Amino acid sequence: MNNMYRVCFHAARQAAGLKASRLLQHRAFRASAMHRQQPFDSSLEKPQFPGASAEFVDQLEFIQPNVISGIPVYRVMDRQGNIINPSQDPELSKETVLNFYQKMTLLNTMDRILYESQRQGRISFYMTNYGEEGTHIGSAAALDPSDLVFGQYREAGVLMYRGFPLDLFMAQCYANADDLGKGRQMPVHYGSKDLNFVTISSPLATQIPQAVGSAYAIKRENANRAVICYFGEGAASEGDAHAGFNFSATLECPLIFFCRNNGYAISTPTNEQYRGDGIAARGPGYGMMSIRVDGNDVFAVYNATKEARRRAVAENQPFLIEAMTYRIGHHSTSDDSSAYRSVDEVNYWDKQDHPISRLRHYMTARNWWSEDDERSWRKQSRKMVMEVFERAERRLKPNPELLFTDVYQEMTPNLNKQRESLWRHVQQYKEHYPVDLYDK
Amino acid sequence: MMAAAARFLIRGANPKLSISGGGTLLKLSPSCSSRTKTQRRHAAHFTYHPDPVPTQYGPTTKMNLFQSVTSALDNTLASDPTAVIFGEDVAFGGVFRCTVGLRDKYGKDRVFNTPLCEQGIVGFGIGVAVAGATAIAEIQFADYIYPAFDQIVNEAAKYRYRSGNLFDCGNLTIRAPWGCVGHGSLYHSQSPEAFFAHCPGIKVVIPRGPVQAKGLLLSCIADQNPCIFFEPKILYRAAVEQVPVESYTIPLSQAEVLQEGSDITMVAWGTQIHVMREVANMAQEKLGVSCEVIDLQTILPWDVETICKSVVKTGRLLISHEAPITGGFAAEISSTVQEECFLNLEAPISRVCGYDTPFPHIFEPFYIPDKWKCFEAIKKMINY
Structure with a gap:
């Protein structure tokens, strides 16, 4: 997968003619020129990864999770309501x-x-x-x-x-x-x-x-x-x-x-x-x-x-x-x-x-x-x-018509059909529905 | 998501792009034929039927499906200064080339990359639309739309309703490549329209070719409801038509009768329309059966009337889609038609769909609802 990604990323770069690839070529040229002129000094190398600006280190060390810890709490008043600063x-x-x-x-x-x-x-x-x-x-x-x-x-x-x-x-x-x-x-x-x-x-x-x-x-x-x-x-x-x-x-x-x-x-x-x-x-x-x-x-x-x-x-x-x-x-x-x-x-x-x-x-x-x-x-x-x-x-509850509106900006045929079917049903079984509590 | 693999596939299919060094690495032994067995997988399971040249929308030009999508987006960016287009890799033109040239033409604040995060893309798009601007979001593959499911189903679809019409995201359109492609396997082949068909408040639209794609996409963008626009990716290059250059719309929630017939109604959408058209010809030639072919075009809210009117006439209905049969949208159509047209039916409604399996890589020729499966279903219905 990794290889595939690299290959196609490269292809994409070529296709789009991005400046970045020219920049990379330029860097490569510079590095090899330096190599010819003087003995190789690894401390002069800088990371070129596109994903981070950073330095190389030669000690194995994990970053501690508490590198950010104890972020202070900004306040203006103390608990008694006195302005501190x-x-x-x-x-x-x-x-x-x-x-x-x-x-x-x-x-x-x-x-x-x-x-x-x-x-x-x-x-x-x-x-x-x-x-x-x-x-x-x-x-x-x-x-x-x-x-x-x-x-x-x-x-x-x-x-x-x-x-x-x-x-x-x-x-x-x-x-x-x-x-x-x-x-x-x-x-x-x-x-x-x-x-x-x-x-x-x-x-x-x-x-x-x-x-x-x-x-x-x-x-x-x-x-x-x-x-x-x-x-x-x-x-x-x-x-x-x-x-x-x-x-x-x-x-x-x-x-x-x-x-x-x-x-x-x-x-x-x-x-x-x-x-x-x-x-x-x-x-x-x-x-x-x-x-x-x-x-x-x-x-x-x-x-x-x-x-x-x-x-x-x-x-x-x-x-x-x-x-x-x-x-x-x-x-x-x-x-x-x-x-x-x-x-x-x-x-x-x-x-x-x-x-x-x-x-x-x-x-x-x-x-x-x-x-x-x-x-x-x-x-x-x-x-x-x-x-x-x-x-x-x-206050009365909203008109039950509002059950069907605003689903779409417009009323759709199927919602109209369902609404009419609900009304026919409620007419037939009025006593089982709380119609009096609702706006008409 | 895992789109890298697909990019490779897509690029691999593009002869204009050479991958440096690739030519010398792959040396075949003399016994290995240059026509390898795996090449056969590229043979399409359908024959593309172009639409007639539209005359009512002004001058046309030859475009394939991805170019007609670009043309629709171009028209929108030109006419609507609030419109923005965003998603993964859209800035350089998109992995399917649908946004080529648009960033350079309209600026990087209007056509831009987002971080790789589908729920973010849709959530962001909703917010753009809530603020009154036009949002066109691209999900790189329909298969990767699920991280955004909550934003689509719980948020976009319910925004207007839950706020009592105070707020809405009707200016949002989500585009996503959709459907089988011949070699896409589980995660570059899916047709997830049925998941969204169960969700009142959104519209789901799928075109069958370049002319329809442009008109329907412009309708989705103009429509004041959030829309999902699925683009059959196998047609991006394969489908070529004369497409109007200017903006035009094709109404949503209207099915189109592509071919009139008297014996059987065939309903499909997207790529499957082209399978259906071929099957209709086969049925006429081999069985003397007259088929009416209907492109549903909008899955939600769908055009019940056109389908039922046709079934009343023909008495038989075949529905076909690539997605798995159980809970697929054919089930909904079948159920509604059965309720509306029970006494008109001469045979049980037939569904020819994908099997209830994940989309299988090398078994695709067996999985898809191809012309022979549809043909067989017609034979059975006629002889019922």
């Missing part, structure tokens, strides 16, 4: 910081209510964002609203920051007639064309090479836009992650890979997910700029994303941000994480190292936020969520 303070206005805080806590409130509603059987499924609010808000705030977002499924805060109304979150989770996705997907699979947030799909990591393709098309438009692609450290094990990293580097795409390393892929801890130094360590292997940040420090996330975004667009190259965080909630409503991690561990992150409490410390120290503010905001946000929640629950 003033040069890194993003110096955001009070209004902006309050907005960060309100979005993070509103997300938290929405999570609590929807989680509860699933427990009561009102919606079929839910996934909370507890503990990862800093990664969502910090990154979303650093982007331009026109930047295209490819999410995984635990990035509701990004959409909330962009202004997706609570009504539409609820409509999606209830799959009611207001759902932009027409009731076709499980809860938390949000999407918004207006807010440049590509609709979530369940398969993991499929969005990664797609984000690269979009970034490539956007680069060709020359419109000062970037793409951000979110995924977890578990999804980074999928083949699609490798594909996306490699394509983005070779095709020079203005793209930010944002990995939420939250410690668990359902129950699988990181030490069973990968060897090596996390996800950021993979960046150099792909020839990609990388950084690791404290995901529970919203300012660190903001700074890293902002700079990555600026350079991605200016230089047409991808950036990899690994935001270290912790998934405080269960994976989903179908999971009970007490089966695989201790309550103490969860409590540590919930009580000692939470992105919301860290930002609150920062605000409190500046007298931007009082106990009273907190109480009244908590009450107000809960009321807002409960109101839309009740509205969403009362």
Whole structure:
């Protein structure tokens, strides 16, 4: 096989008349000329392999896997919300910081209510964002609203920051007639064309090479836009992650890979997910700029994303941000994480190292936020969520006609036939189908 | 993937390319005939029937199938500034020469190589299309499309539906060389259309020759749904027709009746059409049987009406494809026709297909649904 490949590669070169083969001939000529003039000195030889620029060595030595290890974690605030290095303070206005805080806590409130509603059987499924609010808000705030977002499924805060109304979150989770996705997907699979947030799909990591393709098309438009692609450290094990990293580097795409390393892929801890130094360590292997940040420090996330975004667009190259965080909630409503991690561990992150409490410390120290503010905001946000929640629950489900549309852009003859056959059947057996719950 | 072997095969078949030193290495003993036994494997199992020269689309020029594909891509790149073409080795013209000259004409940002990764190619193509540009992805062989199966089936096919029509990748077309080639063995011969026929949301199209290839490929590119376009690679050089130079489209999801007949309907697509045409002549000459030959062209969504109308007339149906018979697309056609035309049928519907084995290298002459197997099936149906 090897021989075959070489032979045909050579043929291909000849056929295409590539300059490379001339270059090789030239090198060969130079080498033999040198040979004639002076005694052979092997130390002068340089590797000529097309696949790597390197030096020869004469000692047998394997590269240690820890050649990249202990990539530091960039942070701006300590756990008490103090700015560590003033040069890194993003110096955001009070209004902006309050907005960060309100979005993070509103997300938290929405999570609590929807989680509860699933427990009561009102919606079929839910996934909370507890503990990862800093990664969502910090990154979303650093982007331009026109930047295209490819999410995984635990990035509701990004959409909330962009202004997706609570009504539409609820409509999606209830799959009611207001759902932009027409009731076709499980809860938390949000999407918004207006807010440049590509609709979530369940398969993991499929969005990664797609984000690269979009970034490539956007680069060709020359419109000062970037793409951000979110995924977890578990999804980074999928083949699609490798594909996306490699394509983005070779095709020079203005793209930010944002990995939420939250410690668990359902129950699988990181030490069973990968060897090596996390996800950021993979960046150099792909020839990609990388950084690791404290995901529970919203300012660190903001700074890293902002700079990555600026350079991605200016230089047409991808950036990899690994935001270290912790998934405080269960994976989903179908999971009970007490089966695989201790309550103490969860409590540590919930009580000692939470992105919301860290930002609150920062605000409190500046007298931007009082106990009273907190109480009244908590009450107000809960009321807002409960109101839309009740509205969403009362709303009818989408018209069943929507079962058949959007498979193709046009209705096909066989789908028309199947649709008509369903209606005839439902007319005949009305009492067995929940027709009254659906829009007509 | 393992495409290196195939490149060798393809290049080996091209007399214009000499492999340096090869001529002196292979010395045959005098007892070894220059007409070796293995040369026979190159004898095609079909006779190519060119289409008539189209008159309705302006001036034509002589093209083989790969050149007609290039011509379609050339028209697209010229008319659509967002269009990009990418895949393994497409920059220098592709291992089957389908993209020759396009990079030099349109720039390396529009016709470019990707890393060797099929799931990446399709995922990337979906993303290009989601951003509103036209994506034409090449998978080097249909046999290597499976790493991209998830991106095609779970992503491309469902993009519009799952987003409530907020997002779609209708601008994506995936091209892949397809079908037997005489010496392609397990991994350079497959016809995987049935896998994708089970997947609502994509279109699957297979042409029978250069004129159809260009018109159907341009339809796939223009169509606002993700399309897979399988190109019969045995026809890349073997099929030559007068092909219109300008852009034109041939409607998708419409079968074409190539030859009218009264006794039996024969349905096929791609290379197998040419087998069917020959069998139709044999049946007429040897059995006095009048065959109606239909090229299905689009596998999904397929043209039920044209097939059923024909079967109502003839009362008999023969379907033939190279892919294994069990779960092949002939099964779907057979089932639908049986439901729609039960009382019109004079004989059981017959399928002449590949066996339920991997595609066998040296046994290809026995494996393929050749004219004699199809001829025998007709005899049986007429005498039923």
